[in-house]
Amino acid sequence: MNEFEKRLEAVLLSYGGDYPEKLYKAMRYALFPAGKRIRPRLVFLSSEFLGIPFDKVVPLALAIELIHNYSLIHDDLPCMDNDDFRRGLPSCHKKFGEAMALLAGDALLNLAYEILFEAVCRDASLVKSASFIATMAGIQGMIGGQALEFSFDTFNDDLITQLCMKKTGALIKAAVLSPAFLSEDYEKNAALAVYAESIGVAFQLQDDLIDEDKKETKSYLHVNGKERTVFMLNKLNETAKNALSKWDSAEQLINLSDSLTNRKS
Ligand code: GRG
Secondary structure: OHHHHHHHHHHHHOOOOOOOHHHHHHHHHHHOOOOOOHHHHHHHHHHHHHOOOHHHHHHHHHHHHHHHHHHHHHHHOOOOOOOOEEOOEEOHHHHHOHHHHHHHHHHHHHHHHHHHHHHHHHOHHHHHHHHHHHHHHOOOOHHHHHHHHOOOOOOOHHHHHHHHHHHHHHHHHHHHHHHHHHOOOHHHHHHHHHHHHHHHHHHHHHHHHHOHHHOOOOOHHHHHHHHHHHHHHHHHHHHHHHHHOOOHHHHHHHHHHHHHHOOOO
């Protein structure tokens, strides 16, 4: 992952100086110090499993991590979740003001597509992967999921599962499956699809359990209770691991599913 951090740093440094310094600082503040970098890790593990070289998928990993960090900035804004803290530090809008945070999120999102377009121009085989990332980040994926949250006052099991699949699961799916568009191993691709769907929802369920004290009402935990949430989390982890269990080369993906299920932050 150190190589990924270097590439991320290089992308930001490649900007010329013709922009307001505060905007650039707000963008950097959202990206460093790093979060867990789960999504790029998934891109690289999935690619390794499929035998796709690291360098080829770096733009996919960069774009997904930039989109993830923009979504966190926007998610923390007063009009969304109104969170004052992120990763133990003041959230971007608390540090830089609402307008600059909003723009920093927009700029990270735009940068993600700049990277994808450049990559596709250099290597046209990446076009389906890039297009899939855009779909998963958009109205049918993450943004659609976020909009669901603001569309209903009460949630049943179906609706809250949809929300988890889209708001959180879609970008995780983009990370696991965007490399699959570069592979013709259909058996492995199908197994990765099951893995991606399962860990995507499981990630949100574990997030709910970590944030149990926040008493969030639009959550799987609130709708279904702790016992069912823990049951589903373990079931999804088993489904994810079983999907890949016949391949020795899937060991790291399998271990990652376990560690995401048991994570504490
Ligand atoms: C266009 C206004 C506007 C919004 C964009 C905000 C948004 C759409 C979507 C929000 C999606 C969102 C924040 C989902 C939560 C997913 C989640 C559990 C995030 C935490 O991920 P981690 O734990 O974060 O991987 P780190 O800090 O490790 O990077």
